[in-house]
Amino acid sequence: MPVVKRKWRVTPYLFVSAAFLLHLWLVTAPSLYSFFMALCEWNGLGTPRFIGLKNFAEIFTSDKVAIGAIWNCVRWAFYQIFLSNLIGFMVAIWVSKLKKCQMPFRTLFFLPYVIAPAVIGKIWTAYFNPFYGINALFKSLGWIGLSNTLWLGDLVITFYVCMFVSIWANWGFQMVMYMGALQTIDPALYESARVDGATPFQELIHISIPCCYRTIVFMLMMSIIGAFREYDLVNALSQGGPAYASELLAMWIQTNAFENYRAGYASALAIIQFTICFAFYFVQRIATKAGGLEV
């Protein structure tokens, strides 16, 4: 027996070691080095100069773009949660109940997720082009107000257009994940509920949602982290413009690092990004525990 017991102790570490070490080597360790650079004035190549917490002070006191970008991320996460996940979950329930043509729906709804953000950006910038996009269509219909709208150049609308495209690209992935969770529910639960005369809404509240709890919490966390990491798609659509109206935190980090040559400052921004996301890890743990699941 002691032999077996020893094996039991070593094996899990062996199994985890490859993933952990590779990730530590290429992601975490180099990042720790950059974390230190957040305390420096550094252009990314030359000698860093230690300036203490000045970068952080600048972010919170004078960098209007950073504050705006963080606020945009919060809004982004909010809409991702309440629109993208909701559509994904709702359609997952509908499609999983279809007897025929489940496959075409599932396949088509998931397709946008497999397309590169740069390509998606190109597809939709054509639609939102003021000269030949949907504006030309509105013009031919005589809807002048709509036809004069600058979809990717308006201070308010641009953010929502980017949001729309992002939801268009991502909700299919959420749907597929939710379908996976729904499929694990024992059909007998629904049958007995129906015998008791439960309405579809009651089924949703008392069976579908509780049984998918782990997946739902996981997907919501992914949406929040996704909002703080979103970069490619918005960059392809609006470049964060006009006047930073659709700027997101990850984009502002890239701009500072590679265009403004302020790598130290960008590191400080990245630390804030990381801290916000890490805080949500604990929210997730608490939420999963509250749902009665082992974390």
Place this chain on the structure above:
Amino acid sequence: MRKQKATLGAAVKWLILIVLLILIAFPLAQVFLNAFRTTRELKRRPFGFPAQWHFENWSETWRVGEYGQAFLNSIVVSGVSICAELLIVGLAAYAIAKMKFRGRNFLDGYFFASMSISSFLYIVTDYFMLSKLGMINTHAGLILTHLARNIPFNLLILRTFISDIPGEIGESAKLDGCTELQAFFRIIVPITKTIFFTVAILVFVATWNEYLWSNTFITSPSLKTVNTRYVRFIGDNTADLARIYTSSAITILPIIAIYLIFSRQFIDGITSGSVKG
């Protein structure tokens, strides 16, 4: 009364499903239609069917973009990444989901937190590290970074699904004298093979569509991947719209084809998330 309500509900449901279907199918179809247009036509009327079908767009874009070589490169990079990632992440997810050991919670938290590390924080350092090892401008170097960056997300997905497998399956195997490794390959992988397939598709999408790393870590044109070709056309000052659309189509066609071929397994994979316990 109830029956009427039910039909109304069904009507709304189908209406929404069909609207979503149109919203997704139209823009996708448009890319392929526009791939046959000339730039001149694209600037005036980029919707509907092309006035004339320009098939030469495809051969020209294929030639100018050197897509033959790029496809080979992408297949190598994505193929190796998928196999290696599945092995590395599979073992780790199995350990975290099914074994009790000190540090398990730490690892879970570690991988979750590390998902939010901005790639800008390590891309420069990685570049210098790999360049010291002589791995810049090699597929091996690019694959290593792909592997490392994709670990947390795929690991957490696999862990979520493996957690739902009843614990006794592995236990009984171990009583029969299997080692953990045998239990993993002979029992866990077969019953979750569809989930592994799912992760394979996710890794494929992530590596095939990746641009920033593929473009900076590979410098010689003969080693570049498909997605970097596409972006080159966008970056061109000439803004040759026809090229852009044709290369979009070329970039997404294989990914759509592979997805369609394997979608049955893929979706079964996601949907068979747990064996009934």
